[in-house]
Structure formats: structure tokens, C-alpha cells
Amino acid sequence: VPIREINMKRLRMRLKHPFATSFGTMEHKEFFLLEAKDGEGNSGFGESAAFTEPWYTEETVETTRHMLEDFLIPILQKNQVHHPDEVTELFRAVRRNNMAKAAIEGAVWDLSAKREGLPLSRALGGEKRKIDVGVSIGIQPSVKDTLDVVERYLREGYKRLKLKIKPGWDIDVLREVRRCFPEAPIMADANSAYTLEDIDHLRQLDDLELLMVEQPLGADDIIDHANLQAAIRTPICLDESITSLEDATKAVELGSCKVVNLKISRVGGLTEARRIHDYCQEQGIAVWCGGMLEAGVGRAHNIALTTLPQFVLPGDTSGSSRYWEKDIIQPEVTATDGEIVVPEQPGIGFQLDEEAVRSFTVEEKTFDF
Ligand code: OSB
Ligand code: MG
Numbered sequence: 001v002p003i004r005e006i007n008m009k010r011l012r013m014r015l016k017h018p019f020a021t022s023f024g025t026m027e028h029k030e031f032f033l034l035e036a037k038d039g040e041g042n043s044g045f046g047e048s049a050a051f052t053e054p055w056y057t058e059e060t061v062e063t064t065r066h067m068l069e070d071f072l073i074p075i076l077q078k079n080q081v082h083h084p085d086e087v088t089e090l091f092r093a094v095r096r097n098n099m100a101k102a103a104i105e106g107a108v109w110d111l112s113a114k115r116e117g118l119p120l121s122r123a124l125g126g127e128k129r130k131i132d133v134g135v136s137i138g139i140q141p142s143v144k145d146t147l148d149v150v151e152r153y154l155r156e157g158y159k160r161l162k163l164k165i166k167p168g169w170d171i172d173v174l175r176e177v178r179r180c181f182p183e184a185p186i187m188a189d190a191n192s193a194y195t196l197e198d199i200d201h202l203r204q205l206d207d208l209e210l211l212m213v214e215q216p217l218g219a220d221d222i223i224d225h226a227n228l229q230a231a232i233r234t235p236i237c238l239d240e241s242i243t244s245l246e247d248a249t250k251a252v253e254l255g256s257c258k259v260v261n262l263k264i265s266r267v268g269g270l271t272e273a274r275r276i277h278d279y280c281q282e283q284g285i286a287v288w289c290g291g292m293l294e295a296g297v298g299r300a301h302n303i304a305l306t307t308l309p310q311f312v313l314p315g316d317t318s319g320s321s322r323y324w325e326k327d328i329i330q331p332e333v334t335a336t337d338g339e340i341v342v343p344e345q346p347g348i349g350f351q352l353d354e355e356a357v358r359s360f361t362v363e364e365k366t367f368d369f
Contacts, residue, residue, distance in 0.1 A: 001082065001083070001112045004369050005367065005368055006037075006107070006367045007034070007037070008035075008366070009032065012028055012029075014027065014325075015028065018138070019138040020138040021138060021164050021166075022166035023056070023191060024055055029051070030052050033361075034104055036111045042111055044110035044114060045110050045352065046105065046107030047297040048061070048099060049264075049292035050064050051292075057266065063097065067094065068104060076104065084109040087271070088268065088269055098267060099265040101269055102264050102266075105268070106270060109269075109301075116346075119304070120348050126307025128342060130340065131342060132159045132314040132338055133314050134185075134316060136189065136316045136318075137149055139164045147176065147177065154184060157335075159185060159339075160211060161187070162187050162214070163189070164189050165188045174188060186210060187214065192215055192219040194216045195217060199231055206233045213237065214238075216228065219240035221241060223254070225256040229255055237257055238259075242261075243266055248280065252283050259287070261288060261290040263292060264298075264305060277308050277310050288315045289316065290316050291316035296333065296350060297352075303342060304342070307342055318335055326356050328356045329348075333350075
């Protein structure tokens with residue numbers, strides 16, 4: 001995959017609705033749009049995931065910029081890459097910083113798929129033509145608001161609803177949602193808001209017929225989660241705790257989770273994501289694709305990854321309009337009856353909307369090779 005130039009734009013987009021989690025509320029998404037060019041007219045695109053503040057993982061937009069400019073792009077300038085899998089190996093020289101790594105690795109994967117004339121989904125080995133999707137619902141101002149939002153997304157056909165919870169906003173609101181929607185496929189995500197001291201409180205989840213509870217305990221824990229899983233019936237899904245294949249094998253061996261939320265950005269790219277997918281497939285562990293409130297390019301990568309066979313549960317990849325007044329790709333992503341049709345064009349399968357990109361760009365740099 002010859003790379004002649006990397007263009008890096010910083011974009012800032014306002015979310016249609018503020019997104020509230022156990023850690024705080026986000027109103028904007030700021031990220032880097034990376035374009036890797038081969039000098040023969042092909043461009044691969046990647047999108048960085050980290051937020052402006054380090055509440056979800058330790059990375060931020062600024063650490064992403066530092067890693068890309070000062071370490072990761074220079075590594076690519078010095079080394080030839082024949083296959084996108086090699087990017088992961090080259091980046092082992094930099095510890096962690098997975099979201100920065102994933103942004104540029106994604107651009108190389110897209111460029112490579114386009115050079116081969118293959119949709120990114122097929123380049124990864126995925127075969128699905130449609131994927132099932134759900135929606136992640138932030139903490140709402142009231143129970144009434146929550147019920148209204150749940151009703152709306154169920155009506156739109158989303159196949160799984162995830163409700164953010166935190167201490168003081170958990171069992172009661174979930175019980176009310178369950179009472180009003182007895183059959184709805186719902187789950188909860190705590191983003192690490194509890195500790196093992198809350199074990200008796202968390203046991204009440206077992207009465208609510210949740211599909212699973214996501215990351216109830218420490219963001220880097222697998223021991224306490226194993227103890228909690230042994231004590232509750234509700235399946236635990238790990239998100240924050242899984243940053244690599246190694247983490248995944250340890251969590252599965254310890255019994256820390258029964259389900260894995262796989263995010264390309266959190267594990268450092270598509271290559272590592274596919275390795276974790278393959279391991280979970282061997283082990284019979286259900287996988288679904290998580291989200292980072294991505295704009296269109298990140299969303300397109302999520303769609304491609306989800307075409308792999310062990311993505312057996314609907315992911316958090318909702319349609320563009322759930323997040324943005326206007327997305328940066330054409331056409332925008334649409335979810336109809338909880339399904340997204342996988343694009344058949346080469347690479348990510350969407351065109352950049354140049355005008356939208358321009359309107360959201362706050363900074364731009366080019367790196368020559
Ligand atoms: O924990 O999965 C999470 C959004 C931001 C940070 C962390 C998480 C989320 C979501 C939303 O749940 C996923 C999405 O809709 O992109
Ligand atoms: Mg989560």
C-alpha cells in the first residue's frame with residue numbers, strides 16, 4: 001500500500017442531542033479525519049474516536065494529535081507497508097494510544113481495499129449484506145423523557161436499546177421501562193460507575209430481563225467483573241476493559257464477561273478487532289460493535305467490521321440522523337427497521353461530502369512521504 005501523502009483535518013461537529021453518561025454530558029464531537037493518498041488517485045479515510053476529555057479512556061483529541069503528528073505518521077513515513085495488518089505491528093513501538101493508532105490504520109485499510117477494488121467489508125472477510133443495529137440512549141432529564149425516547153426508537157425499529165445508567169439512575173428507571181415495554185430488547189451500560197460494594201444493588205438487575213449489563217465495574221478491571229458475573233444472572237458485557245486480544249482472552253478465561261462490545265478504536269484498529277472477533281468466534285462468545293458517536297467515516301468502518309460472522313447481536317451503529325443534522329458522507333447512513341444495508345462500492349463505500357467536511361474543519365495539515 002504505497003502512501004504518498006497523509007492529510008489530517010480537525011473537525012468539530014455539534015451533536016443533535018446532548019449525550020449524557022455516568023461521567024458527564026457531551027454536546028460536540030471533535031476528531032481528526034485522516035486521508036491517506038497513494039499518488040494514483042486513490043484515497044483512504046480514517047476517523048479518530050477519542051473525545052476532548054479523558055472520561056471514557058485516557059486518550060483525548062489532543063493526545064491523538066500528539067501521537068499522530070510526532071510518532072505514528074513518522075513511523076509510516078519511514079516504513080513501507082505492504083498489507084494493512086503490518087501497521088499494527090509497526091505501531092507496537094508506541095505503547096497504548098489505541099485510538100490514535102486506529103484512526104490512521106483505518107485510513108490504510110480503506111486505501112488498501114480501494115486499490116484492490118473491494119468493499120472494506122469483503123477485504124476484512126465479512127459476508128453479510130445487511131447488519132442489525134440498535135441504539136444507545138444517554139441519560140435523560142426524566143423517566144418520562146426516557147420512556148418517550150425508548151418508544152420512539154422502538155417505533156423506528158432499532159433491534160436493541162441500550163440505556164445508560166449511573167448510581168441514582170438505574171434500577172428504578174429500568175424497571176419503569178420494562179413495565180411499559182415488557183418485550184423490548186433492552187440492556188444497560190454503566191461506563192464503570194459501580195464497584196463490588198454495589199453487588200447487592202446490582203443483583204436487582206436480574207429481575208429486569210436485560211439482554212446484558214455493560215461495563216458495570218472498573219474501566220481496566222477483569223477480576224471484580226468475574227466475581228460479579230459469578231453472583232448475578234444477567235450477562236456481563238465488557239467494553240472499556242478490552243483493549244487487545246490479550247485482554248479478551250484473559251477476560252474470557254476468567255469468566256469476567258459473556259459478551260464483548262468490540263470497538264475498533266479502543267483496540268487499536270481493524271486488524272486487532274478482527275483478531276478478537278476470531279477468538280470470540282472460537283470460544284462461542286457473542287460480539288457486537290460498539291460506537292464512539294462517530295461521524296460518517298467511523299460509522300462506515302463500523303458497518304464493514306460488523307459484517308464478520310460473530311457479530312451476532314445488534315450493535316450501537318445507528319443511522320447518521322440519530323447523531324447529526326448533517327453527516328460528512330454521501331449518502332448518509334440510514335437504518336431502516338433496525339437494519340443497515342452494507343455498501344458494495346470499494347473501500348468504506350461512501351463518498352466524502354466535501355462541502356460538509358469543509359464546513360466542520362477547524363484545522364488542517366499535510367504530511368508528505
Ligand atoms: O460506552 O459504549 C459506550 C458513547 C460514547 C462513549 C462511550 C460509549 C458510547 C455509547 C454510544 O454508548 C455509542 C454510539 O452511539 O456511538
Ligand atoms: Mg460502553
